[in-house]
Amino acid sequence: AQKVTQAQTEISVVEKEDVTLDCVYETRDTTYYLFWYKQPPSGELVFLIRRNSFDEQNEISGRYSWNFQKSTSSFNFTITASQVVDSAVYFCALSYNQGGKLIFGQGTELSVKP
């Protein structure tokens, strides 16, 4: 069965701290795709990144970085020097090659305090 687990329900940090959001997935497929989405307080869902199962290279985009490890079925997301604007619910999601639908984790609510 395909499943995504985000064990951290809520995280609270102070501005400028680094924070890592964990994501663990389960799938029997050898080809699959992993995603992160951000849902700020305004409610929209914003696409952040897509990773293919055959590409384990880590990715950095500004203060955001992603660590994909197939050996532990994890796709963790780190925000460096967090800012108040990073406060949001972050969702990790999985889709497989033939499927189309996104299977979401439960979300992690990140609160960054000034």
Place this chain on the structure above:
Amino acid sequence: DTAVSQTPKYLVTQMGNDKSIKCEQNLGHDTMYWYKQDSKKFLKIMFSYNNKELIINETVPNRFSPKSPDKAHLNLHINSLELGDSAVYFCASSQGPSGRENTQYFGPGTRLTVL
């Protein structure tokens, strides 16, 4: 220039009523989706259309009926609304239904409240 738009943004209605939510995308994508986000923020797929054809139909009550008049539009009609239908409904689109084309872009959501 909104990529994926939904109307209305808020919908408040009485139990038993019928209502529709409209979605339009101007990204030139072939595939569109409806997701439901419940009060605990859990997101779950409801339907997906590819080139106007239904390709995903999760275990959703028959009271929910999607309609895709063309590739750019996917509407959701709900009959006989129930309290449990209260949720945020998101429309999304992607280039294609699977693989590399499946990065999904979401609309702003429609918050449905059934009284």
